[in-house]
Amino acid sequence: MSGFYAEISSIQESISQFDSYVNAITDLHARSLNALSEADAASNTAKLAELTESTRALSNGLAKRVEALQKPVKGISKQDAEIRKNRITLVHGKFVETLRRYQSVEQQYRQRFKDRVERQFKIVKPDASPEEVSAVVNDTQGGGSGIFLQAISSSNRYGESRQAYREVQERHQDIQRIENTLAELAQLFNDMANLIDRQNEQVDDVEAKLGGVELDTRKGVEQVDVAIKHARSARRKRWICFWITVIIILAAIGVGVGVYFTKNPPNKSSSSSGSTNSTTSG
Structure with a gap:
């Protein structure tokens, strides 16, 4: 100028x-x-x-x-x-x-x-x-x-x-x-x-x-804001899915362990052996 x-x-x-x-x-x-x-x-x-x-x-x-x-x-x-x-x-x-x-x-x-x-x-x-x-x-x-x-x-x-x-x-x-x-x-x-x-x-x-450039810039900023919001939303959803998956896995493990111990009580064999030994000694 x-x-x-x-x-x-x-x-x-x-x-x-x-x-x-x-x-x-x-x-x-x-x-x-x-x-x-x-x-x-x-x-x-x-x-x-x-x-x-x-x-x-x-x-x-x-x-x-x-x-x-x-x-x-x-x-x-x-x-x-x-x-x-x-x-x-x-x-x-x-x-x-x-x-x-x-x-x-x-x-x-x-x-x-x-x-x-x-x-x-x-x-x-x-x-x-x-x-x-x-x-x-x-x-x-x-x-x-x-x-x-x-x-x-x-x-x-x-x-x-x-x-x-x-x-x-x-x-x-x-x-x-x-x-x-x-x-x-x-x-x-x-x-x-x-x-x-x-x-x-x-x-x-x-x-x-x-004015057109300003409008395009404003639209671009708005689109970036929308993209950021979408990205944040997607990250939240991924974390939710991750923790849901973890919970499901833990739940599945818990169910499996429960079923296992239900079918195989840990002290049943030991108790039976003790009773037999006492009878024989008498």
């Missing part, structure tokens, strides 16, 4: 690192929204892309490590199996909790980026219809860019419109990156849900096997 405990500790440290990455991503999202220059925006975008990739690699690695903990372990006691289950459930819960926080951050900033795109579009075309706004915000099939460019060509605020368009393009990149991250997180959530189901099945199987 020492190796298991070491891996659990290492996974917990990685989850803490994952959590710190989510904090950093949150900070970069906020900076991106508040960037005052194109240089600042570009710098934040580059940092965000790099950190997002690092976070993706870390989260995928964590998912594999948590999954590896589910591999069946032979020769494990029921108590150790329960300890493993509790520890795995704990790190699984912390990992999923961080995934949910990451998902919440991405969903929040996806909406804020979309709100920014909508505001930028309405700067260029204040009377835009809801359908046009939706097409630009979601860039449906790439049609949003066309609508925005058409609005720019009709605007008398060309310089401001071009700047708004550049920001919208950047926001679309941010939104697309967030959409990809959310899709990956959804897959991780699904994997983790399946993982905990498999863990419960494995633990139930181990407990069933251990």
Whole structure:
């Protein structure tokens, strides 16, 4: 179990690192929204892309490590199996909790980026219809860019419109990156849900096997007890039979001796001889 405990500790440290990455991503999202220059925006975008990739690699690695903990372990006691289950459930819960926080951050900033795109579009075309706004915000099939460019060509605020368009393009990149991250997180959530189901099945199987072994052991002990009782009973019966046989033999000997002395009294011949000798002497 020492190796298991070491891996659990290492996974917990990685989850803490994952959590710190989510904090950093949150900070970069906020900076991106508040960037005052194109240089600042570009710098934040580059940092965000790099950190997002690092976070993706870390989260995928964590998912594999948590999954590896589910591999069946032979020769494990029921108590150790329960300890493993509790520890795995704990790190699984912390990992999923961080995934949910990451998902919440991405969903929040996806909406804020979309709100920014909508505001930028309405700067260029204040009377835009809801359908046009939706097409630009979601860039449906790439049609949003066309609508925005058409609005720019009709605007008398060309310089401001071009700047708004550049920001919208950047926001679309941010939104697309967030959409990809959310899709990956959804897959991780699904994997983790399946993982905990498999863990419960494995633990139930181990407990069933251990319960069967315990039952077999108990039955074996009961059978040994029965065998001991039978052996003791058999010994008692053998001793009873032995003493009955001895008694029968002694009784038979006694009967034989009695019959013998009955037929052959020990003093009868001697008495007869004494009487005859007395008569002759007279």
